[in-house]
Amino acid sequence: MRHAVILLLLTLSPALWAEALLVEKQRFEMDNFQTFNGQQIRKIQVGWESYGKMNKDKSNVILITHYFSGNSHAAGRYHPDDAAPGYWDAIIGPGKAIDTNEYYVLSVDTLANLSAHDPKVITTGPASTNPDTGKPYGLDFPVVTIRDFVNVQKALLDSLGIDKLHAVIGPSMGSLQALEWASAYPERVERLVSVIGAGRMDAWTVAALEHWAAPIRLDPNWQQGRYYGGQLPLAGLTASLALITQDALHPDFVNGANPDHHPLEQAPLTDIRQSHQVVNWLWGLAASRARMVDANHLLYLVRASQLYLAGMDKTLEQGLRGVRARVLLLPAVEDQILMPYLTEELQQALLKQQKSVTHKNIPGPMGHLNGLRNIDQVGETIRTFLQQGNPL
């Protein structure tokens, strides 16, 4: 079936082929955004993109919420010669599981987006200019939460006249936003797909996320977040991204990617300043990503994630009370970041309140990253789920 789609695409004229897959980043701006913790941000701008076409009654809209180190580029290419398409291109597009012939799919860059220095990302965060001072906010930027990311998305949807979502779907930190949509604005969300997700951050996961922030704060160039215009805290940022990458992976994948590994390598055996090849490989991956990333944004995304509790209420049960959406949970086997027990806890909490919820495990050797790289393994499950009747 997938082969058939590829063949079909190959036989289309180049113009049509390009039209089907090319996407464009757009900009959404707001004045005077109030954060969940009660602070004001005078000006906000975020990037967004869309795939497919909105129907007349605006009833075919699917929102994709992105993961920690992702952005709104969920599918397609900006240019025909882009090396890679958006991260979920395997399931978003014409004829794919999230079929852009049927649905109008859109996605929005979060506040404090990790890749603040990627020219294709538009975001507002500690690296942005504070209009009150003319200088970057740094740590004066308010703490923002998953609810704030949702509220920016909601403002964009309002501006487009969209008041119902056929579905909201996201992986990892995107799953938190998706669940927050269904919890905070239940009358607007018909279906929810939480991929490699959680209902709340337990003590273990809050502590685990803190290790991602620690190396940045140790870097002498970090300077309490006031490094703009000076030396960047790249060493700390790289160590942080190396840890995030490892946490997102699994032994099978790392060992497979390093088939020549030998514990007794000569360089680390003879010199404490040198490292094993697998360390150089992992740090190299991290260093190549660090140039696009803002270190303070990483701290703010860690914090937004740590503060997550569905519905932002007193308990998980209270936060989920309003949920009306059908729910599909897609945890990944051997996920080291949002361990499958977190999805299990969410499922039990939903079942206890007689919500409509099902789940399926995403298989594969990549741990947490199965939710991105192996998403095609559950494509048909998502397709079928999206065709189920509207519960609202």
Place this chain on the structure above:
Amino acid sequence: MRHAVILLLLTLSPALWAEALLVEKQRFEMDNFQTFNGQQIRKIQVGWESYGKMNKDKSNVILITHYFSGNSHAAGRYHPDDAAPGYWDAIIGPGKAIDTNEYYVLSVDTLANLSAHDPKVITTGPASTNPDTGKPYGLDFPVVTIRDFVNVQKALLDSLGIDKLHAVIGPSMGSLQALEWASAYPERVERLVSVIGAGRMDAWTVAALEHWAAPIRLDPNWQQGRYYGGQLPLAGLTASLALITQDALHPDFVNGANPDHHPLEQAPLTDIRQSHQVVNWLWGLAASRARMVDANHLLYLVRASQLYLAGMDKTLEQGLRGVRARVLLLPAVEDQILMPYLTEELQQALLKQQKSVTHKNIPGPMGHLNGLRNIDQVGETIRTFLQQGNPL
């Protein structure tokens, strides 16, 4: 049965009771130690202690090899009013699984022992004075390996006239030393117990261990290891110990220890510089340990662990070829550091060469730390194993 032992102890006279449990740190010194990588250390001293009495033909000796952040204090107390006994006191002592009425049990501080500043630890490492310069070695100390730890222990045993070990038993990094004994000096080791162990460091684990070292190198006080006499790299060291502690634990334990955790705590919600209570708890645990720890020693122990391959040969199979000991493997369920697949790999490699090997899982909610805190769960397994016939 354990109650019977306790009752028995309580009925002994105070003098006997003290004699049974009090231990003393001793010192062993060597000149001109040659490391595995071919370098020389002019003077070495390490601490050691023992429990029980050696028999006449010196055939009742059991060596305990310690874990990454441990030392030779495996059992007993230095003073009757010590807050806690040695780490494996639950299984080492009169009438216990490793019965000091029957065996002479000894344990030795490793080179570059983590707790270099604990007055009860005697070790030689980067914090020691280099006799050539009169100053601490820092990074001029040679890279040392698990084989070097074993060779120091072997020199001590030689000095005591001990040429056979009834058993060598160790958890975690201690399991690597125990296996190295059986691989490098097979004619000396009758039985081997590898607790929460591994046969070699795969690429995944080498990379995972590197994250323990990274925060220290980022601390501006670290100064490429030349911090002696100046500001100590305590912030980096604390972050490192916090990560090690979390890696050694499991969600069940951390969540159980933080029953009042709530993701939406006020302090981290309103101030990016503040943290969740669970983070303060974990960092507090780490900070309280940091005062005894030397940061460079931590880097050297990470490296010694990363370089591990049983027998230090070309392959695991070649390294294990000589093993004659009976082998008992005791992995912990849900161990996040030395994941159970590493024990499985070792078991398969031993079976392939028709070695005598069995295994049993240590249950409990503490992940890797089950190998320390829940060791009594496999006490009877160890006791029975030690009674099996000598295979040499």
